[in-house]
Amino acid sequence: MISPANILADIADYMPFMKRPAPRFISESGNRIYGIVAEYADPHAVTVAAEQFRDAGYTRWDVYSPFPIHGMEGHMGIKRTILPVAAFGAAVTGVLAALALQYFTNDIDYQFVVQGKPTNAWEPFIPVTFELGVLLTAFTCIGGMLMLNGLPRWNHPLFSSERFLKVSDDRLIIAVEAADANFDPDATRRLLEESGGTNIELIEDDD
């Protein structure tokens, strides 16, 4: 999934001025092909199909569903996200930053005695330390989630399909990207059909 070529291609999506690599496949109308999508009847059917694509060695493909389907990571062969590690790092950073801020301002830079409390007591510094740890973790969590997902990205070739717009309601769709090394317009379409996909549609990337 993460290879220099893929990363470059993802970045190019955001940078219209960057020259994109030449398309491997071109549709009849002359546009770059984004990929092929197919609809599936229910969550069970789509998980079975997902396993077939996973086993066929596809990497740039995805299941689109109006809600997270439980266990889909396993069916698709998605590795666990590193988000928790990042969140933990953020928590530690937040805690250390808060302690540094409080010790520096109240104990090192300008000491003043209030209520007869020692300026270096750890007890009163706990609340702010905790809050900053949580705040940084929350930012990292959401920011990291969006960044890893490549969002925000307001437009996408898939949105050109009217069927795809109904995913947000109740449709289940598998999309295989043309950027996948295994992609072949005919073979991929056949696999979509064999795995139970209906309403198969070619998606063009008309930039």
Add this chain to the structure above:
Amino acid sequence: MSSIHPDQITAERLAGLRDAPGDYVGPAGGADGSLIEDPAVRAPLVLNDRSFAEVTETVCSYAECGPPKAWLGLITITSLIAAVGTGMILYLIITGVGVWGLNNQVDWAWDITNFVFWIGIGHAGTLISAILCLLKQKWRTAVNRSAEAMTIFAVVCAGIFPGIHVGRVWFAWMLFPIPNSNGIWPNFRSPLLWDVFAVSTYATVSLLFWYMGMIPDLATLRDRAHLRMLQGRERRLTLPMPVGKDIVLPFVPSAERVAAYIYGFLALGWRFSSRHWHRYEAAYLILAGISTPLVLSVHSIVSFDFATSILPGWHTTIFPPYFVAGAVFGGFAMVLFLLIPCRQVMPGFKDLLTLRHLENMAKILLLTGMMVGFAYSMEFFIAWYGGNEFEWSVFINNRANPAEAPYWWAYWTMIGCNVLSPQIFWFRKLRQNPLAIWIVAGFVTVGMWFERFVIIVTSLHRAFLPGEWHMFFPTWVDILTFVGSCGIFATLFLLFLKYLPVFAMAELKAVMPQADPHGGGHGHDPVASVAGGASAGGASASKGVGP
């Protein structure tokens, strides 16, 4: 209902003209199965076997139709009240805190009472989302969105009071870690500074949590608007008139275009990818994990404002968990107080927010009510046990004893509303009755305001020397500021009801039986799926009960 045309069957079902397929006709649990008492069967989370499309339609149609007249009327009233509140705030800033009824002895009164009241209410949302998520309580999906929204709005109201009660608000920057002109930093050993960090962190994290949960649902609204545009079903924006016809606005884009742009912008281009869902769920779980201690910490820190002092009646070690329990209690009461009328008025709402959900929340009210009752009794017991006569005097002579305490009525209102009124939920009939729950929720809301009033004012109004004794009397500014904050809250909540997805659609769909890839008769599971068992069993067990 919706001004757009949903498919005919859905429209008729939502209008109550037609039954959903597979209506539950079991012998027990109410006509719709929402109150199944059978330990072997879980009550359905969504009634009437709704399909995904129907759930989408129900939730989205609130946001997509033109503003109903009743809603316009209500929001006119609440925003007028909010305007009065805003006027009071300006008046206070221009004139000074002397316009409140504060005096030498009672230097915190309604301001901090209102602050703690609102911030307490602001706890239920994150609690429902975070703690119930960690506890795998699936029924939370019915109420989490509106409860989180309520959290944000309550925190907005709460933030007003500490902001303005300092008097000279233009010195508010001193709260932030910036050295003043003498090079002195803020005092991080002061509970009031912890409050700044706690409340602002809480507001930020709650907002992020709410927003993140809403991203997929905003994307649904975006896609629906987009689809209607593609299909040429666009609605002109109109200027609503109290009587007669609405005026169609010329030269503005259609409602669909506006919706597609605004919801589309907010949805950040979410496209329901499973790879995205995976990270999204991980992030959501971590957020739930950190929000849970955050909820606890915020109200604990609010309680530190009082408990770190040496004032009898304020200094007691149980305050942190007691404030948290009270906040959850008050927050759930407010959720119920708002959602029960919505449930009656808004079509389709009852299928998603079932009687069982209400019953569960009534049980939580009973539980948390008992927790605050536990804390009240511990405080009272230790006030005697500790042998400190001033502490005891606060409890007896300032609060409880009608012969001695001028505020006895406030204390007993608090006990009556918070401890006694939820006791009716020991009876199943009453905790399954929306009206009874609504009335108790109202009592609890009042009682929780009085709890804060009792803690703050009755502890302050009599110092150690009788010469320092002063009563507190609110002025009209005090009263109108509080009423105004209620107006602000109600206005924001009404806006939410109209323009945002009131239910967490994606989460709701994920807990519906047809979302389970392993159930639904595919034979993975050693036991037939629970929902299937319910309807099949219901039919065969209906002894003597007609369909």
Add this chain to the structure above:
Amino acid sequence: MAQMSARPAAISDDAYNARLEKIASSPEMREDNITLPYAGAMKLSGAMGVVGILGLLLVVIGAFVYNPKHALAAFEVGLFTVTAASLGSLFLVMIWNMMIAGWHVTIRRHFENAASLLPFCCLGLGAVVLIELWGPGREGSGVLLQWLYAEKQGTFLVEHKAGYLNPLFLGVRWVIYTVVWSFLALRLRALSREQDRTGDRWLSRKARFMSGWGLLITALTTAFAAFDFLMSMDYRFFSTMWGVYFFAISALAAVSLASLVFAGIRSMGRLTGVVTDEHFHDLGKLVFAFTCFWAYIAFGQYFLIWYSNIPEETYYFIHRTTGDWKPLFVALTFAHFVVPFVLLVSRIPKRSTLALGVAGVYMLVLTVADLVWIIRPMVYLGAEGAEAGPGMMGWWLDAAGILGVLGIYGALLIRQTASAPLIPTKDPMLHEAMAHKNYV
């Protein structure tokens, strides 16, 4: 059966029984997977019992030859560790019943077993009451409970509190605790075992109803028991948080003990496919959560007293946070919170049998350390409240007391565990627990 059809059934008895049979016939439910090997368990139980009896004998000897106060304190540290574990188990069983939880079903039987040892814990508490009132240590009475000391009688606080702190009322309260805890624990276990035999799903509803009022009175009795036996050792001290603090200790002890027990059972090859990594994950979450909860409550109590700095409260912490007890205080802060927090925050150790078992032992050791920190400073506290050192020479007595009580408790617990299936075999939510998965 006639009685059952009068219930508001949503599923017919036939359909339900078919479901039970389907579960019972699954390979995970074979006899040797869901029961302990009886002979082996008895052997282990016997060995632990011998350790326990030897330990207690040593304590009795120590009471006569060394120091009766120290001996009783050592016994009480052990006793409150196991009482906490049993009470916490009772709380959790009732909470799960109330919440109609699904995933916990396959691990609930252990909690019922641990709770059902509460009568024995209450016997221990009764012994403490007897020793305090008529013990051999001092003329008159009072060993660790200072308000019973002859020289304290007539002082202001003892007089003031006499309405609550008096021998008769203490005895009455002990009877109340014993009755309430024993009744709830034994009744809930009996309901669960009866369900094993009859498959009557309505017993779950009965247990749920009992758990509702049971939680209320258990919360109250736990708080007052903590006041009576722990807080009032130093009769001057008071803290409204104390009951919640003891509850935090209890909940943590209960889930730590459960981690240890299930790690043991799983390493014997039992409960395969019944208590899975998923259950360990959730059990680990509970250990983690209650560690944090303990930290929150313990810090809240200490912090408010530290911050307000009122002498009538702070003296309690002064001799526990300075001088000879300071190392333990610092160690508790780090070892009881920081270390387990960092180690258990990840999902990997929570899903590992070995790691969570070790974590359970570790947290139990720290629960003991917490109780040592509460109880032991009272032994060598001078009459004026001045600390006279921790008395490390008597460490063998501490070890004997703690191991003695834990040994006997372990022996009884293993007996209980071996005497019935390891899971409630006909619980109506069993299928949910067996299919339980943590997505995300």
